[in-house]
Every structure is written in C-alpha cells, then in structure tokens.
Amino acid sequence: MSKPLNPHPNQSGPGKSPSFAKLWLQNQHALGGFVCLHVPDHHLADDIIQEVAELAAERFEQYDQTRPFIGWLIGIARNRIAQAYREKGRRPIVYSSEVLDSIANAYTALQPTDDDRLEGLRQCMAKLSDRHRRVIELRYARQLTSEHIAKQVGCSPRAVISMLQRVRSALRECVSQYMETNR
Amino acid sequence: MKEPNDIPREIEDALALFFDNQASPEVCRTIHDWLEEEPSVNATIFAEYATVDRMIYEAQKTEDASAVFALLAEMEAAAEAELVVIQAEPKKPLETAKAGVRFAGKSIGKNTNIVIPKSLFYGGLAAVLLLGAGLLWAFIGGQAGVEPGSTPPDQVAEQTQSLDKPEQRQQQSTEPTPESKPTPAALVARVTGGYQASWSQPPVDGKITADQSLELTAGFAELSFSDGARVLIQAPAKIQPLTPISLRLRSGKLFATTEASGDQFIVHTPNLRLTDLGTSFGVSVDPLSGKTSTYVYSGKVHAVPVDEHGQAKGEGLMLVEDQSGTYETGSTVQPGGADRHRFVTESTEAPYIVHHTGQAKYVGRTPVNETNLDEFSSDRYCFIMLEHTGFSPRIEFDVAITEPGLYESFIDLSKPLYLDTPVDSYLVRLNTASEELVTLTGQVTFPRPVVAILASTDQRLETDELFALPDSDLSTQDGDGLEPFKPLQLVNQLDDGDSIRLSDDRRTIDYRLAAKNIDQFRVLIQGVEDQP
Numbered sequence: 001m002s003k004p005l006n007p008h009p010n011q012s013g014p015g016k017s018p019s020f021a022k023l024w025l026q027n028q029h030a031l032g033g034f035v036c037l038h039v040p041d042h043h044l045a046d047d048i049i050q051e052v053a054e055l056a057a058e059r060f061e062q063y064d065q066t067r068p069f070i071g072w073l074i075g076i077a078r079n080r081i082a083q084a085y086r087e088k089g090r091r092p093i094v095y096s097s098e099v100l101d102s103i104a105n106a107y108t109a110l111q112p113t114d115d116d117r118l119e120g121l122r123q124c125m126a127k128l129s130d131r132h133r134r135v136i137e138l139r140y141a142r143q144l145t146s147e148h149i150a151k152q153v154g155c156s157p158r159a160v161i162s163m164l165q166r167v168r169s170a171l172r173e174c175v176s177q178y179m180e181t182n183r
Numbered sequence: 184m185k186e187p188n189d190i191p192r193e194i195e196d197a198l199a200l201f202f203d204n205q206a207s208p209e210v211c212r213t214i215h216d217w218l219e220e221e222p223s224v225n226a227t228i229f230a231e232y233a234t235v236d237r238m239i240y241e242a243q244k245t246e247d248a249s250a251v252f253a254l255l256a257e258m259e260a261a262a263e264a265e266l267v268v269i270q271a272e273p274k275k276p277l278e279t280a281k282a283g284v285r286f287a288g289k290s291i292g293k294n295t296n297i298v299i300p301k302s303l304f305y306g307g308l309a310a311v312l313l314l315g316a317g318l319l320w321a322f323i324g325g326q327a328g329v330e331p332g333s334t335p336p337d338q339v340a341e342q343t344q345s346l347d348k349p350e351q352r353q354q355q356s357t358e359p360t361p362e363s364k365p366t367p368a369a370l371v372a373r374v375t376g377g378y379q380a381s382w383s384q385p386p387v388d389g390k391i392t393a394d395q396s397l398e399l400t401a402g403f404a405e406l407s408f409s410d411g412a413r414v415l416i417q418a419p420a421k422i423q424p425l426t427p428i429s430l431r432l433r434s435g436k437l438f439a440t441t442e443a444s445g446d447q448f449i450v451h452t453p454n455l456r457l458t459d460l461g462t463s464f465g466v467s468v469d470p471l472s473g474k475t476s477t478y479v480y481s482g483k484v485h486a487v488p489v490d491e492h493g494q495a496k497g498e499g500l501m502l503v504e505d506q507s508g509t510y511e512t513g514s515t516v517q518p519g520g521a522d523r524h525r526f527v528t529e530s531t532e533a534p535y536i537v538h539h540t541g542q543a544k545y546v547g548r549t550p551v552n553e554t555n556l557d558e559f560s561s562d563r564y565c566f567i568m569l570e571h572t573g574f575s576p577r578i579e580f581d582v583a584i585t586e587p588g589l590y591e592s593f594i595d596l597s598k599p600l601y602l603d604t605p606v607d608s609y610l611v612r613l614n615t616a617s618e619e620l621v622t623l624t625g626q627v628t629f630p631r632p633v634v635a636i637l638a639s640t641d642q643r644l645e646t647d648e649l650f651a652l653p654d655s656d657l658s659t660q661d662g663d664g665l666e667p668f669k670p671l672q673l674v675n676q677l678d679d680g681d682s683i684r685l686s687d688d689r690r691t692i693d694y695r696l697a698a699k700n701i702d703q704f705r706v707l708i709q710g711v712e713d714q715p
Contacts, residue, residue, distance in 0.1 A: 032241065101222075140242075146205070155547060161200065168235055175235060
C-alpha cells in the first residue's frame with residue numbers, strides 16, 4: 001500500500017506523518033463513545049477498546065492517512081463488537097446503515113475537538129453539586145450499580161438513573177457551551 | 184445544539200437506561216427508531232451523550248491513574264536521588280500515560296487500568312514493571328533488594344497480599360535498616376464520606392497512605408479502599424490502613440463491606456486476624472481489654488487468633504452470615520457475643536438520614552400499603568420512612584415535641600404549630616410480626632434539626648394528608664401513637680411505655696417503642712427546597 005503524500009490536516013504538522021500514539025490520543029474518547037453505543041457495559045467496552053487499539057496498532061501501516069482516523073477505528077470496532085456479541089451468544093443491536101453512518105459522521109465531527117471537550121468536561125464537572133459529583137463518582141469511578149448507589153444516597157434506583165441522566169444532560173449542555181465560547 | 188428539552192421524555196428515559204447499562208432490546212429499539220427519525224441531528228445528540236459518558240468514565244479513571252503515576256514519579260526521583268532501588272527507565276510511556284491515554288494490553292489494578300498496545304507494550308513494559316515494583320516497594324516500606332524487572336505486574340497483588348501477613352509487616356516496618364530512608368508511601372484509601380468526623384490528625388486531602396496511623400475522635404468516617412472495600416469507622420477508633428485490602432483496628436468499631444467489589448478484605452486487631460471471605464462484617468475492639476468482637480452480616484469471615492507478632496495461633500473459627508464471635512487473648516474464639524445492631528452499617532453521607540443504629544432500618548421513600556405490609560412487619564426493626572420533602576404546610580396542626588429532652592409520657596403533649604418554611608417528613612414505624620409485646624430501641628440522626636415530633640395517633644392521622652406519601656395506607660387503629668397518652672396506662676408504662684429523647688442539637692432521636700401491633704410517630708425536620 002502506498003504511503004499518502006499529504007496526511008490528514010487535522011492530525012499532524014506539515015510534511016510529517018502523525019504517530020499512532022498521537023492519533024489514538026486524539027480519537028480515543030470518540031471511539032469510546034461509539035463502542036458505548038453498542039456496548040454500554042463499561043468493562044466490556046474497555047475490553048473491546050483495548051482490542052481495537054491493539055489491532056489498530058498492529059495494522060497502522062494499512063491506515064490511509066488521507067481519511068479520518070476515527071472512521072478507520074470505527075471500522076475495526078464494528079467487527080470487534082460483532083465478534084464480542086457472537087462470543088457471548090447475544091444478538092447485537094442492529095442499526096440501519098444510515099444510522100450507523102450518521103453516528104460515525106457525528107463522531108468524526110466531534111473528534112478534532114476531543115482534547116478541548118475533555119477540558120470542558122473537567123471544568124463543567126467542577127461545577128456539579130456535591131451530591132451529583134458523589135453520584136458520578138459512585139457510578140463511574142467505583143462502578144456501582146444504580147441499586148447500590150441508591151442505598152448510599154438514600155433514594156430509589158430509578159431516581160439514581162434519572163439523576164445520572166440529568167447530570168449527563170447538564171454536562172453535555174455545559175460542554176457544548178464551553179466549546180462554543182472557546183471556538 | 185438541540186436543547187435537552189427538545190428531546191422527548193421517552194427518549195431521555197431510554198437514554199438514561201441505555202447509559203446505565205440497563206437497556207432492554209425494546210429500549211434499544213426505541214433509541215434506534217429515534218435515531219432513524221432524524222439521523223443527522225439525533226446522531227449528533229447521541230454522539231455527544233456517548234462521548235460525555237465515556238469521558239466522565241475516563242476522567243474518573245484518569246484521576247486514579249494520575250495519583251499512581253504521581254507516586255511513581257516521586258519514587259523515581261527518590262530512587263535516583265537516594266538508594267538505587269529502582270533504576271530509572273525510559274519516561275516516554277510514562278508521559279503518554281500522564282496525558283490520559285488508555286491503550287490496549289495488560290491492565291494493572293482495578294482502578295488504574297493503564298494499558299498499553301502491543302506496538303508500544305514493550306516500550307512501556309519497563310514503566311509498567313517499574314510501577315509494579317514501585318508499589319511493592321512502597322508496601323514493604325522501602326525494603327532494599329527489590330528488582331524492578333523481577334516483579335511482573337500480575338504478581339504484585341499476590342505479593343502484596345502475602346505481605347499483608349502481620350508477622351512480615353511487623354518485621355519490615357519495625358526494624359528499619361540503617362540504610363533505609365523515608366520513602367513515599369502508597370495511597371491505599373480515601374476518605375469518601377462521614378458525619379462530623381474529627382481526626383487527631385486529619386488525612387491530607389482525604390488521602391490515606393499505607394501504614395498511616397489515624398485516630399478518629401468523633402463522628403463517623405467512610406473510607407474507600409483502592410481495591411473496592413468500603414469501611415465505616417465509628418469514633419472513637421484508632422486505625423492503621425495497611426494495604427488496599429487490609430487495615431489494622433487498634434480500638435473502636437468499624438463496618439467493612441466488599442459488596443460492590445466482591446474482593447477480599449482483612450482486618451487485623453491486636454489479637455485476631457479477620458479475613459472477609461464474603462461481603463460485609465463489623466468488628467469492634469475494646470480499648471481497655473483488647474477484646475475483639477465481630478458480627479457477619481453476609482458472606483463468611485475467618486477469625487484467627489494471633490500473637491503479639493501477628494503469628495497465627497490455631498485454626499480459628501469460620502463465621503457465616505448472622506453469626507458472631509468474640510475473642511479475648513489467651514482463650515479461643517467463642518461464638519456469639521455481638522449483635523448486628525452494634526455497628527453503623529449505612530453510608531454516613533446519605534442526604535436524608537445521616538446515620539442510624541440499633542433496631543432501625545431506613546427504607547427511604549417507600550409508601551406502606553397492603554401490597555407491601557409484610558415487608559414492613561418485623562419484631563427486629565423499626566422502619567424509618569421518608570415522606571414528603573421540602574414541603575411548607577402553611578396550615579396549623581398539633582404536635583407533641585418541639586424542644587430537646589427525654590419524653591417518657593405523652594399525656595397532654597399537644598400544641599399548635601404553624602409552618603410556612605419547608606420541612607422534610609419521616610415516619611418511624613414499628614409493626615410487629617408477632618402477637619407478642621415487642622420492644623425496640625434505636626437511634627436516628629437527621630441531617631438537619633428536628634422541628635417537631637407528632638407522637639399521638641391523632642396528631643399523626645391529622646397530618647397524613649399533608650405529609651404521607653400518596654400511595655401510603657397507614658393504619659388508622661386507635662393507639663398506634665406513642666403511649667402512655669392516658670393516665671390509665673401509667674400502670675403499665677414500665678412494660679409497654681414508649682420513650683423518645685431529642686438531643687440538644689435537635690438532630691438525633693433515641694427511641695424506645697413497645698407494641699403488640701403498631702407504634703408509629705412522625706418527625707419533621709428543617710427542610711430545603713425539594714430537588715427536582
């Protein structure tokens with residue numbers, strides 16, 4: 001496979017091919033989000049992302065650098081997700097190709113700003129109330145189920161699920177505002 | 184950006200379940216259909232949600248990873264500057280990891296999960312091994328002679344666990360070699376909650392390192408160990424967290440649970456080693472006699488007597504759920520001697536109940552009605568139920584108690600109260616399962632001061648419409664309030680009388696309820712505007 005003369009403009013300085021590590025850094029969250037679409041279980045998603053990274057690193061020479069890196073990763077991820085479902089004997093969620101393309105495009109659009117988005121998220125999370133931060137920590141850092149969190153914070157599991165979604169919604173909005181102001 | 188309000192409620196609910204990993208195929212189908220409706224717009228919304236979800240997860244993990252790498256950096260510097268315990272290794276992978284990257288390969292530890300792809304794996308192997316060796320080094324107090332390359336990461340936990348043996352730790356920590364210098368200790372736990380906790384020397388930023396001696400002089404503190412165990416310390420207590428899976432309890436009480444992680448946890452007392460083989464147990468050590476008591480709430484605990492050097496003496500005793508054991512130096516572990524009410528088992532950070540102990544069980548906002556009446560019938564617990572919160576009654580009603588003190592008679596305890604400020608309402612309810620007279624005692628601490636206690640049947644009944652949950656069907660029988668409320672009953676008050684003590688700070692209620700059927704009273708505390 002011939003090496004491209006001009007790497008993707010988003011990914012490196014002029015005349016220099018970006019390293020795998022750099023591209024991975026730029027795209028890891030978007031890939032994580034895509035995998036989550038199919039595999040909301042964070043641990044299983046972790047496994048898949050690890051395997052995608054391994055495969056991508058091995059096959060990096062095959063990557064056509066004129067195309068978005070996230071698209072290439074998503075291609076690998078799709079196969080790996082299907083394989084994971086086969087191994088677990090579960091039927092994958094079947095998305096129409098139109099939906100899949102739209103999602104892939106959406107991730108590609110988000111990708112170049114991944115680092116800024118992360119910084120925005122950090123700032124937005126600092127604004128959360130203690131209670132919300134606590135619930136986020138219990139869910140994401142300690143990986144507790146909503147039932148366990150409910151016991152700890154003194155409300156119903158359903159209320160925890162709703163609360164988490166409100167927080168995600170608020171963070172999504174806050175991060176978007178951050179991106180707008182820092183554009 | 185499409186505003187959240189533009190997203191149909193049904194979709195918000197579906198996304199909530201989806202990101203909580205609880206989406207059924209139907210829910211997934213709902214999301215898919217929504218995505219298909221307007222792919223370009225809705226896919227962006229979904230991608231934003233999924234990315235935020237993933238980033239929160241990454242950010243939480245990176246925080247832990249950063250702590251580990253900060254430790255590693257410190258240790259590298261210490262190693263370079265002082266003893267050559269750890270040889271400096273290429274820093275490139277370290278810098279990459281500090282930037283927050285996650286790669287595929289081998290994971291180290293539950294929370295750090297720093298992983299490297301094959302192409303970079305070998306380049307990063309040195310740093311990973313350095314990390315493993317570094318942690319090991321920290322755990323053993325900087326013992327010389329550890330070769331970084333000789334400790335594969337997956338063996339670190341095993342070695343750490345073997346080092347958990349008190350006899351080995353004793354030797355290493357109390358006999359420093361002349362060459363050894365102070366070394367940075369490993370972070371093993373964090374303070375993640377508590378109520379009015381007061382430490383003789385508070386952990387800096389809530390971080391607790393290996394072998395740090397701590398004394399909790401007042402209140403309660405929740406520690407979260409890095410391997411997943413949650414430990415509630417009840418003052419006064421002296422503790423020394425040892426590793427991510429163990430601590431030493433010198434005196435006082437604690438409750439440990441690995442319910443969420445399923446991992447092992449070990450508590451060392453001056454004369455006993457308690458190895459948790461299940462999920463949750465309480466331990467107390469008498470500060471004077473050194474007597475150790477334990478109660479197993481679930482799972483199994485292996486209690487092994489140890490000598491002053493931590494050497495096991497005999498096989499000990501295996502305790503299973505609802506069993507307890509007691510041990511005094513020089514004897515054997517005796518079954519019994521502790522009960523489940525001795526320990527504070529609930530999170531001390533719950534927003535609605537700070538803590539409760541004794542024969543009390545907090546069930547949150549759960550209506551009582553015919554369908555679940557049996558669940559709230561018990562000869563062992565009073566149930567504390569949260570009713571309406573942040574509600575301003577703006578109507579006059581009668582209450583019994585508004586001032587601190589001990590109340591053993593409720594005769595003529597009635598005065599009108601008008602509130603136009605928000606209150607939270609709780610029902611404390613004893614509904615006996617048997618026909619026998621049951622007497623229960625307990626203590627509840629609320630997050631804000633008590634405004635009033637409604638003790639009599641009438642007081643409770645007249646305010647049900649205001650405070651009871653809509654689906655509740657509380658008993659309306661006569662005499663389900665607190666007694667004695669009639670002079671005639673004074674005759675029996677020693678046997679079946681109720682009592683309440685409201686603490687001087689108005690936040691804690693001690694109760695004694697005696698009933699053959701139902702006793703219940705309502706507590707109103709200062710409220711805040713109800714959260715959506």
